[in-house]
Amino acid sequence: MTHKVVIIGAVAAGMSAATRLRRLDEAAHIVVLEAGDHPSFANCGLPYYVGGVIPERDSLLLHTPQSLAARFAIDVRVRSRVTAIDRAARTVTVTLADGSTYDEAYDSLVLSPGASPIVPDIPGASRALTLRDVSDVDRLAAATADAGTALVIGAGFVGLEVAENLAHRGLDVTVVERAPQVLTALDPELAIRVEQRLTARGVRVLTGASVISLGPADAVVTTADGATEKVAAGVVVAAIGVQPEGSLAATAGLALGPRGSILVDHDMRTSDPAIFAVGDAATKTDAFGAEPALIPLANLANRHGRRVADVIAGRPHRAAASVGTAVVGVFGLTAAATGRSERRLAAEGRPYRAIHTHPLDHAGYYPGATQMALKLLVDPATDKILGAQGVGEAGVERRIDVIATAMAGGLTASSLADLELAYAPAYGSAKDPVNMLGYVAENLAAGETPAVQWRELMDAEDEPVVLDVRTAAEHARGTVTVPWQAPLVMPLDSLRERHHELPRDRRIVVHCQVGQRGHTATRLLRQLGYDAVNLDGGWLTWRDAQASLTREPVPASAA
Incomplete structure (x- = not known):
């Protein structure tokens, strides 16, 4: 039958x-x-x-x-x-x-x-539009025809896609997000780059904020500092989840x-x-x-x-567990993630090791190379890949896809070093960014280059010596600052001659721009008998992390 x-x-x-x-x-x-x-x-x-x-x-x-x-x-x-x-x-x-x-x-x-999209239970919520089907998009397109301003509630993947596209329509857009950052799938030191791109393109971003009511053409928002303000909202889109x-x-x-x-x-x-x-x-x-x-x-x-x-149909199949891999584009910037974030691992009480790198998407000598930020989360006991994130102008989604594939295949973090990936100067580097993550994972697994995270340095009770091994010119453009010490600069190329200036009875946290020279300096100092560790991700990761903690709200006049 x-x-x-x-x-x-x-x-x-x-x-x-x-x-x-x-x-x-x-x-x-x-x-x-x-x-x-x-x-x-x-x-x-x-x-x-x-x-x-x-x-x-x-x-x-x-x-x-x-x-x-x-x-x-x-x-x-x-x-x-x-x-x-x-x-x-x-x-x-x-x-x-x-x-x-x-x-x-x-x-x-x-x-x-x-x-179904979640609509906040607030006065005036019937004004909020959602995006689930073609009928929804017809209503939103019609609503934007004579609306000069827009409010997007939620700064997840869909919310940011909506915000960007409403800005493309010529609307002044405000995004309100209850969490302290946009894109909670990313950790804050990466998500801040997405927020900065939004504000640079005229989208006002209010994080740690909530919409408490919607009026005919505006909204009342409680901001992160507890104040309330009215935000112009000719059209309102709810994108806070499903x-x-x-x-x-x-x-x-x-x-x-x-x-x-x-x-x-x-x-x-x-x-x-x-x-x-x-x-x-x-x-x-x-x-x-x-x-x-x-x-x-x-x-x-x-x-x-x-x-x-x-x-x-009665056919055998292989059930595969889900890691959750996603990507979004925001005004030319790509953000992608797979697996767990550091925030979620910490909430679950799961041990992890974080690795930050800032590679170019292709060979630096080939025109058009741009820098990305990558983050890898690793189980310190098994070397299992727990998650990865990336933000950049180009090549991010490719690297996250490679890592998601490695996770599906059960490869360890160190195994990323041995992947044979397509290379030509226009498309990558001989040491691909994924390989570089593997090299760092290898070094950490072997204990060759101990690393410290930006947050660990901020909370360090032993007040270690912080050593910048970049050039004086790089240092002048911005450096890691800690309250217990004035900035100390000792360029890598002079470290062999000057290391005697460093104390041997204190831990030394080395940093460079992205972590690579810091790795070399840490290896040198450890072989010379110093208790040296590398600041993971270098100055760029530190800078982004500090920006995620100290940023000021963008005033309405700047939107």
């Missing part, structure tokens, strides 16, 4: 499941029920249509019910909201746009309802996970063997923890849609 599969939700995960299942089983009867007006649309492209980067709205519409029927023989029904599941009868109740209902039977049911759409599963009595998500096993099967769940509404297997996780990313949704089709 023909196996009937009903799929609820026709975007990333749902349509990946439907099309993969058709390629595996020509005889399967596949019905997809979508509450909205459009199946298979490019929801990740919505902000870029608002900003005019994607000029044609139709570019967002990847398929229609008719094209899916013609190519895949899939019965896709839009404006068809599933309002109930009868697990005993194996039917779902479908409510149409006119209010009429009917029951649809299934042999296997796949839940892919996604997640809530899994687990209500249908809950009503049906299925087991739930964190925040009302749908709990699934490694086969994406729910507590009912005939019902599966995929996409943003379903839990994921966390690569770094035993508890189910919520990781609302498009690539995972598509991957799990494909895998659930394999399970339904």
Whole structure:
């Protein structure tokens, strides 16, 4: 008999499941029920249509019910909201746009309802627009037509994409973020670079702040210092996160996970063997923890849609845990991350070792090279890669993707040194930035070059000697300063002749611009009998960290 599969939700995960299942089983009867007006649309492209980067709205519409029927023989029904599941009868109740209902039977049911944007519960919240589907983007595009100002609530990946694209539309944009920084997936010394790019392009950023009410054309915001102010807001977009759409599963009595998500096993099967769940509404297997996780990313949704089709078709598959890899572009600056951040590792009480580097994206002698900031998090006991972050003009996403692949393959941090990566002067360096992270990891694992983090130096109780081994000219442009000592400069090339000027009874923290000369100086001093350690990431990491702690709010006049 023909196996009937009903799929609820026709975007990333749902349509990946439907099309993969058709390629595996020509005889399967596949019905997809979508509450909205459009199946298979490019929801990740919505902000870029608002900003005019994607000029044609139709570019967002990847398929229609008719094209899916013609190519895949899939019965896709839009404006068809599933309002109930009868697990005993194996039917779902479908409510149409006119209010009429009917029951649809299934042999296997796949839940892919996604997640809905969270709107703050504040006075005037009905003004806040969200970006989930094509109807939302139409409303936002219309609202920006005569709005000179915009307020974006939330500075995560989507919030920053929206802010940039509203600025492209010519609006004066303010971003309000409750956390003390933008992009909480990054650690503060990297995230500050993104904030600086936003402010440099005229976007006002208020961190540690909350919107407490929305008026007809403005908003009342509580700022980080506890004061309140009115912010012009001709249009308001809520981008503070998403809530899994687990209500249908809950009503049906299925087991739930964190925040009302749908709990699934490694086969994406729910507590009912005939019902599966995929996409943003379903839990994921966390690569770094035993508890189910919520990781609302498009690539995972598509991957799990494909895998659930394999399970339904009876094909073996390899369940892969999720590390959470994401990237965003902000006015020409790329920020990307994979795995855990230092903040999250610290909150979990998990031991880690941090490595900061500041390499060029390609060979420095080839025109156009730009500097990036990379950070690697490593388990000090096993050398396992726990996470990585990067910010820069070019080449960042490539390096984070390489590290995410290394994590999937179980490579250690030191193993990054031995990766054979494509090289030509226009594309990289003979020692690729990923290799360089591996070299540093090797040195730390072997104990050859002990390192200290910027925060550890700030909190050091032994008041070590801080030694700048850069040139006098570099030192003059900015240096590490500590309250217990005046800056001390001893350029690396003169260190062999001048090291006797240093005390032997105190720890010495060496720093250069990015950490490389500091490594050489630390090796030299340790072999000469000094208790020397290298400041990880050098002056640039210190500078960015201090900026993340001491930055002043950008005044409205500068927006």
